[in-house]
Amino acid sequence: MSYKVLITEDIDVKGKNYLKEQGCEIKTIPDISEETLIKNIKDCDAVLTRNAIINEKVIKSAKKLKVISMHGVGVDIIDVDAATKYGIQVTNAPESNKNSVAEYTIGLIIALSKNLLTYDKELRKGNFQIRKVLGMDLEGKTLGVIGMGNIGTLVAKKASNGLNMKVIGFKRCIKNVVPMNNIELTSDIDYLLKNSDFVTLHVPLTDGTKKLLGKRELDLMKSNAFLINTARGEVVDNDALVDALSIKKIAGSAIDVFEGEIPTKDNPLLSLDNVIVSPHTAAFTTETIARMSLHSAMGIAEVLNGKEPTWPVNTIKDTLNCLSAK
Structure with missing residues (x-):
């Protein structure tokens, strides 16, 4: 089964190639405004975000969404409580940086x-x-x-x-x-x-x-x-x-x-x-950016393939049968 993944901003090629190898279709957007996110996330099974704010309004509009993956460690731009309420898995990349x-x-x-x-x-x-x-x-x-x-x-x-x-x-x-x-x-x-x-x-x-x-x-x-x-x-x-x-x-x-x-x-x-x-650059190395891309993509693939994610942020009992609350 093919899944559609929304990547809010460009990421290293390792992550994109990994998702493609898993049979995922990648969707990109011109900007990360709330309006653009809501418009484009509706038909997506997963979203990978770097700086785009994934709030409850965005989450609620995504009828097919199963997993939100953070390109990095801190998840303060994701409403984790809302994701959990709607049965959506949140993952991140804590080992990457x-x-x-x-x-x-x-x-x-x-x-x-x-x-x-x-x-x-x-x-x-x-x-x-x-x-x-x-x-x-x-x-x-x-x-x-x-x-x-x-x-x-x-x-x-x-x-x-x-x-x-x-x-x-x-x-x-x-x-x-x-x-x-x-x-x-x-x-x-x-x-x-x-x-x-x-x-x-x-x-x-x-x-x-x-x-x-x-x-x-x-x-x-x-x-x-x-x-x-x-x-x-x-x-x-x-x-x-x-x-x-x-x-x-x-x-x-x-x-x-x-x-x-x-x-x-x-x-x-x-x-x-x-x-x-310094301008929030502690994690900005060539190696880290590649790992963040790959690890955040791995979290998406794991959830979409029905596996327990390696780096879960929240606990979801049944991620793939989770949208009844919407």
Whole structure:
């Protein structure tokens, strides 16, 4: 049986070829507006999204839809509750970017500790004496990892095994968690913040993690500590972070993600000299983009072929006989 898959934006050829090999017909659209999605999703069995918002209105209009696949890890652009209500499986690609984001995070930690961007900028202006501003060694320093999932765990291992850093990993529940060599696990986020020289965020954006770090939490950090965020911008209170960095309550920050995804031109974080910024690129490597494409396509094929998906986001009892609620 042939299935029709809506791909909202272009993806790497590996994913498209995989779907074609599975006998799927691929459908593309000119833009990702809600109107365009509703118009084009009606006859589709599956949708693979990168940035298109798949809300309940879109889901409800898709009478044949069986699976929504996320080209990536975070699924905050998909109304997972609505998908579950209508019996639609949601899958993602959590294994695809973990190494790339972990490597990027380690790179940001090194850049902050060694003043790399400051040295570069000042030397280009002829300031050779900037060399007198000292960096720091990472060996023996403490890294606090908030969120010990796929990415956070890999960051912790790279920092511990590769840089000889002490690591404190935060998980809300550490009961029955297998201990990891040289990594201390805690369910007390305040303890982590008070004792870390670097704090890195690796949690999904949920109601429970929105503004997880606000003024109270930032005030707990050491004055010479750094904050790295490659998770989601909304996990940190932007105003509180600006205040903490402006008055040097914390030493600096490296930010790959912003509230609302694209920062406004007047966002104060863009003008602070103790901040490294990048445009949500931690996962943007050739290898990751290929894996995201393939893994998100695999999730679609698994569901359409009646198999349990390798990377399920929600739990559906019977995905292929699920549309009676519509």
